[in-house]
Every structure is written in C-alpha cells, then in structure tokens.
Amino acid sequence: MNVHSPYVAAAPFVSVVIPVHNGARWLGETLVSLYTQSLLNFEVILVDDASTDALRAVLDVHTDERLRVFHLPNNVGVSAARNHGIDQARGKYIAFCDADDLCNPLRLERQWFFLESEPDIGMCGSAFTCFDTQDRDIVIHPQSDIHIRKAMMHGNCFGLSTVMVKASLLKTYRFDVSLKVSEDYELWSRMIAAGVHVANMPTSLVRYRLHQQQASRYKAAELDQISRRVRALYCARLLGDEDFLQRIVAFPSHRFNLDQAAQRVMERVRRDSEFVARDFRFLLAWLYQQQPDHNIGAWWRWTQIQASLGLNLDRTYRLNTALLAFAPEAISRRYFDLLLKLKY
Structure with a gap:
C-alpha cells in the first residue's frame, strides 16, 4: 500500500475533522500544516459552526482538493460540530485537529501506519509541544493501554489534536453534545471503560497553541467541575x-x-x-x-x-x-x- 498514493480517493486513508467557530486568525496556518503532510491520501473535513469572522476569506486563499467544507446555519457547539464532521468522514480513520493547532508533517503517516500495524488498538494519540511565540513544554502522557487505563482515573491522557481513531468506533461512540468543555475526556473515558484499547506515541506530532482566548475564568471553573464529574463517572464505569x-x-x-x-x-x-x-x-x-x-x-x-x-x-x-x-x-x-x- 503506497503511502504517497494519489490525492483523495473515494475512500481516503484518514479524515481530519476540524470544527471552527470564528477561528479565522490561525486557521490558515493549521491548514498549511495539513496540506504539507507526508501522507497524501486523506481529506480535511472542516465544519464551520456559524462563524461571523473572516473565515470564508481564509478558505478562499487556502484551497485544496482534499478540503471539504460544511457551513452550519446555526452555532451548535464544538461537540455537535465534531459529530457532524464524523458523519461526513469517508476515511478508515478519523483524526482530530483544532483550528489553531499545527501538525508535524509526519503526523498522519505515523499514526496511520501505527494503527494499521496494531489492529487491536482502536485509538492513538501522541506527545505534543505547547507554544506561543516560541516552543514551550513537551507534554508526554502514558503510552501503553494498561497505563493509560489507570492514568485516566486521574485526568485526561490525550491531547485532542493528537488523536486518531478507527472511524467504525466513532459511529458508535459520539461526543456528548451537552458538554462545552471536557467533551473529549468524556468520550475517551467512555470508550476505554467499554474495552477499547488505546495508545500514545512518545514523539511530539502536534504543536498546541497557547493564546489568551483560551484563558477564561468562567471556562476554567466550568472545566474543573465537569472534568471531575467525568473522572468520577469513568471510575464508576470501571x-x-x-x-x-x-x-x-x-x-x-x-x-x-x-x-x-x-x-x-x-x-x-x-x-x-x-x-x-x-x-x-x-x-x-x-x-x-x-x-x-x-x-x-x-x-x-x-x-x-x-x-x-x-x-x-x-x-x-x-x-x-x-x-x-x-x-x-x-x-x-x-x-x-x-x-x-x-x-x-
């Protein structure tokens, strides 16, 4: 199977789902980091969650035959937007990426090859590098299924923009649309408790952008309360x-x-x-x-x-x-x- 196969077959290897609401500022950089991937046979599913900024202008500049854009008439929230992207995905695997993060050029190829080589693994993430004006810390989570299963009792072990999942799993397990924060932790914990095997790659394959728009006292307080509830429910499932x-x-x-x-x-x-x-x-x-x-x-x-x-x-x-x-x-x-x- 040729990694460098022609662009966008009817059934691409990977579908990358990007929900975006008023994220035009950094979206162009994110798309460029995907267009330059070593794995060519993939598609980008961009779900515009009723943006009111210059998103369409950015998309006019950063066009690519692998990009499929879906404009939602009403703002439905990040969980519902991701679910919509999952519904549109045609790939065997679905990768996630936020509209302000950057992917290493080898990200999709390495994760695709890993999941193809390890059929018992349903989901994999990777280490990631935090950055603002320069690179900061590299975050490395537990890597093996047994260690992740235990560590998830204490908190989320996956950076959302590092995750790639078998598409067949995401037809069964969906993001909880009632959650505005910790929706990824809730979904991963539900999957793991149900017996889905997971892994993290030790190499940093994503750069996670730090910026002021992420800093909200209300959101931080809400995140803390909801993540505790998700954590408790995961322990209860076990x-x-x-x-x-x-x-x-x-x-x-x-x-x-x-x-x-x-x-x-x-x-x-x-x-x-x-x-x-x-x-x-x-x-x-x-x-x-x-x-x-x-x-x-x-x-x-x-x-x-x-x-x-x-x-x-x-x-x-x-x-x-x-x-x-x-x-x-x-x-x-x-x-x-x-x-x-x-x-x-």
Whole structure:
C-alpha cells in the first residue's frame, strides 16, 4: 500500500475533522500544516459552526482538493460540530485537529501506519509541544493501554489534536453534545471503560497553541467541575456496576449511599488485581462532596469508610476534614472543594 498514493480517493486513508467557530486568525496556518503532510491520501473535513469572522476569506486563499467544507446555519457547539464532521468522514480513520493547532508533517503517516500495524488498538494519540511565540513544554502522557487505563482515573491522557481513531468506533461512540468543555475526556473515558484499547506515541506530532482566548475564568471553573464529574463517572464505569453508574448519572436527584459505593469498590478490588482501593478514592470523595449534608455525622461516616478500605489518612487531613463538620455549610463545601484538588 503506497503511502504517497494519489490525492483523495473515494475512500481516503484518514479524515481530519476540524470544527471552527470564528477561528479565522490561525486557521490558515493549521491548514498549511495539513496540506504539507507526508501522507497524501486523506481529506480535511472542516465544519464551520456559524462563524461571523473572516473565515470564508481564509478558505478562499487556502484551497485544496482534499478540503471539504460544511457551513452550519446555526452555532451548535464544538461537540455537535465534531459529530457532524464524523458523519461526513469517508476515511478508515478519523483524526482530530483544532483550528489553531499545527501538525508535524509526519503526523498522519505515523499514526496511520501505527494503527494499521496494531489492529487491536482502536485509538492513538501522541506527545505534543505547547507554544506561543516560541516552543514551550513537551507534554508526554502514558503510552501503553494498561497505563493509560489507570492514568485516566486521574485526568485526561490525550491531547485532542493528537488523536486518531478507527472511524467504525466513532459511529458508535459520539461526543456528548451537552458538554462545552471536557467533551473529549468524556468520550475517551467512555470508550476505554467499554474495552477499547488505546495508545500514545512518545514523539511530539502536534504543536498546541497557547493564546489568551483560551484563558477564561468562567471556562476554567466550568472545566474543573465537569472534568471531575467525568473522572468520577469513568471510575464508576470501571466498577462494572451499571445500576450504580446510572444512579450517579441521575445526580442530583438521587442521594448516594457511601457505604454501598465502598462495598462496590471492595468487590471490584477483590476480583481484579489490576486495581487497589486507593484507585477509587477520588470517586468516594466526589460522592461525599455531593452529599446534601456535611455535618459531624457525615464526616465520621466518611472517615470510617476510608479506614475500612485501608486508606490511611494523615493527621493534617483528619484535622482539616473534621473542621468541615463544624463550619457553616458554604464554607465547608468550598474548603472540601479545595481539599479535593490538593489531596486527590
């Protein structure tokens, strides 16, 4: 199979999906980084999410026979826009790229070849380089499936613009259109919990642009809250208890029973040596945070549950959480929120 096959066959090797809303400023650079790929047989699916800037002018300049543009009449949000791009994709694999990031010239070829060579792997990402006026840090996530599966219990292990996935998987697993942030973390965690094997390549294949438009206090706060919920749901999925998961999804209509949650954790740990109780400590802390009452009784039960799971608590932690039991409700919840960030 010739990597340098003619441009855009009826079934390209890879479809690159780019959602964009008022992203004309850097889109031209992004497209150039794709047009110069060593792998030629691919298509770019650009979904214009009702932009009102100079996007069309940029597209008039950066034309290419591999570019397919879809203009949405209304702004539907990044998740729905990506899903629309997935629906239009014709490639065996779908790669993602944001409209302000840059791809290494070898990115598509290396990831395509890796997935072709490893048929059991359904999705792969890579390391990436952060940059503004110059290159900054290189971010390298865990690489093997087993290490990623565990690390996802603590946070997202994939840079969105580094990901390439089997298209057949994305016909089943879609981005959650209700999410404005962490939609990628939510999708990857759902796929991994369902048994999809994944990997990360150690080489930096993408340059991730840092700019002021990404810095929003509201967005950062929203990202923090939603990513915690996604993290908790991923941990719950790993417990293998669908009924328990559905009760978490139904929050806040259901009052969680921490004892039942702890019991499910112990059952999971006993039947699978892959996990230890500490792996699920965040899930229990998140469930405790959702409890309607943070009083002395709730705190005592919370510490007893952790002790029963063999989760040794240091003196400072015990003192801090004990203070919560006597603090006003608003202060208690804010303080526990801080502890959740620092301790878990």
